[in-house]
Amino acid sequence: MIETSPELLNALRAAVPGGVLTAAEDVIAYGFDGTFYEHVPPLVVLPSSTAEVVAVHRIATERRIPITPRAMGSGLSGGAVPLGGSIVLGVARLDRILAIDEVDRVAVVQPGVITARLQAAVEARGLFYPPDPSSLKQSALGGNVAENAGGARALKYGVTGDYVLALEVVLPDGTLIRTGGRTVKNVTGYDLRRLFTGSEGTLGTITEITLKLLAKPAVARAALAVFDRIDDAAQAVTAVMTSGILPTAIELVDNFTMRCIEENRPIGLPLDAEAILIFGADGNHAAIVDAEIAEIERIVRAHGARDVQVAHDEAASEKLWTARRSISPSLARRRPNKLGEDICVPRASIPAMVRRVREIAAEYRLEIPLFGHIGDGNLHPNILCDKTDREEMARVAGAARAIFEAAVALGGTLSGEHGIGLLKKQFMELDVGVDALRVMRAIKDAIDPLGIMNPGKIFPEPGGADSFSL
């Protein structure tokens, strides 16, 4: 634990007037994120300007004090949980939308802007910011960029990183750099934008983001397909994805997840079915989007869907999406904790991965509701648990390892959209290999030679236990 010496507090209070929290009841909320970790920081600094962020970095560098940058702390990998006595540098007060430019088609934002707020602001002008992490009403763009967040619409539109045109970043020592610009094409030197995007606060603090915008599609439709057999659902996904149609989203909700939803608040899901798939489609021409939905219906019926509901307007679409949106609160009511994964596998491996998750749940005697962005192979097996039950947590650790090993063996990866953070760091070598990991470490050391940025994240600890064993 870092000593919060009077000298340090005075320096931070002078640099960030009115923005230093030290009272136990104030700082406790900054020790959590969307996972089950808790590491209360010694203090929290909430700058209101880039200059104040720079000042905090300088103070921390001089004193070798670790910093964990944090936006809204809704992440699912432990990335924002402060370890090693880190102080928290919260960017929630940097919450201005600085520009929405309709000609250049960009938005310039501070990192504390809530994702849904930006989406509403650009949509009011007929523009579109596609990335839609499920947390979009809570999460902020700084966190989305730091974790390179995905979302359901990533299937058609890509992830957060595909929209980052420029970043302003405060390097560990307080140096302010800008990388990228307002142009869509830019190959001037190494791609630092992409390096900082997804670097989970381990290389610096993001203070400004320039995002690419699209024109808002005029029409959106949805369809919900019911499958007696989950294996048929997985096969249907592969069939749709090789048909030439590119849906905005294909979401899986399995039977166990449906039961959790209905237990929490009944919405009439078909509990006698093994799985449902929810499809989205959008475009500028209603006739085309309707034809695509009809083709999706034809394909899924040919692959065993027993029932298909189609939503032809926004209200009906929202109703179909309710099932997907109510998963997280429903799971939280069933058991005290969950270990949410976001493995991603190639399309051809989707049916095998679905089968393997079900086998692992049986092997380890655990409840593992399975849902997620099945269209791009990015699945969310959520292992339900009680973190105070040591025997159960040992089985959770075994099941998590088995899921990671299966994903990698099937040609996939540990994380499609949540990042590695604390939760998956001990599995990095399994996925990327010892040599690529060494390259990542060399980059980290080159940019953060004192190692003060968000310690304990991404990189495995030698001899460390599975980091979700608590």
Added chain:
Amino acid sequence: MIETSPELLNALRAAVPGGVLTAAEDVIAYGFDGTFYEHVPPLVVLPSSTAEVVAVHRIATERRIPITPRAMGSGLSGGAVPLGGSIVLGVARLDRILAIDEVDRVAVVQPGVITARLQAAVEARGLFYPPDPSSLKQSALGGNVAENAGGARALKYGVTGDYVLALEVVLPDGTLIRTGGRTVKNVTGYDLRRLFTGSEGTLGTITEITLKLLAKPAVARAALAVFDRIDDAAQAVTAVMTSGILPTAIELVDNFTMRCIEENRPIGLPLDAEAILIFGADGNHAAIVDAEIAEIERIVRAHGARDVQVAHDEAASEKLWTARRSISPSLARRRPNKLGEDICVPRASIPAMVRRVREIAAEYRLEIPLFGHIGDGNLHPNILCDKTDREEMARVAGAARAIFEAAVALGGTLSGEHGIGLLKKQFMELDVGVDALRVMRAIKDAIDPLGIMNPGKIFPEPGGADSFSL
């Protein structure tokens, strides 16, 4: 110049049997690329396998001999020109398409595969690899990835880097790493794929590439619009790009460029007009694509186009594109040399950039045909010259600097798709700033501590003259 000692030659010949060139008449072709530089290498190694590339790297590392990786050498930034006594490591023999997977929607290729060959192979299966650098019949995918090449269709479909899912890279010391995979989403650790993509051979040699494929659009259309005033053409581009339509391409060809084309081989271009724009549009539904082309026609006529020709089939489209495709050979006939730029500016700055290039041509009394991917602001002012004329070359240097300064002042960047290489390295600080450049340098030193990979590229030399002064 490196001593090609008998010991070195023996080691390389043992490692790469039948793949070492030393005769002056053999190696001279490896001293050029698409620019006007010439630096003949002491020797050329042409491995036929990844294992041979690894062996060459090990031999070079042991002896501290610099390596310049090279695919087809058609680049436009000097990136593949061997400096500092570098040996050339050519990957042309690594030319196999290893897999085209219709379910995972990926192609796996070696770096020596010609871009057009891959496109034809995937299109034969109804798939689509969009990046289309003008050199696509000569350039290879390894070079496209190393320079993060663009092309006309980048307007709708993005650049090479947007399709790189995984890379196999031989690090300077011969360590082989793999980064990425077959999944579209992947946020497992730092994004090394994007770091190596566009790193111009300064961090390692690429030996295998996994590329994302799309479904081939069923319909493509083109339109050619004639403008009496180039300023109207630039304004029309901005109008189309804010209309909600996303063309595959918008290409500018100015009057001077048209005259060069007609001088070389007449195709009936309107020489009394200041500029033409060529538009592409594609999709799966002919009615929609035709409606988009009609809307483009309406917009450009409202912005001063005096004539618009529309191509409704592939043969007619090809005819409209002939003008764009015949530019390079035409310019080569007009003057012995050209300095081809690829500055990129935000959309709102396109009209100002077009005006500024014309002013600079007048100020420096130079012929600067202007053409390029105007839809995304990525313009190719080509300064025609004779590199043996010292007085003219001083004016060329002045004009090039003025163009770079104008692009950066308008919020743009030095390079949209060619890379920095040797040609633009002295302007890096002007664009990215001293601190971001220091971060790039730190990454270079971390991955290539001996500095043997492609020396003299990307990073400016302290006190170095404009690197195109020869």
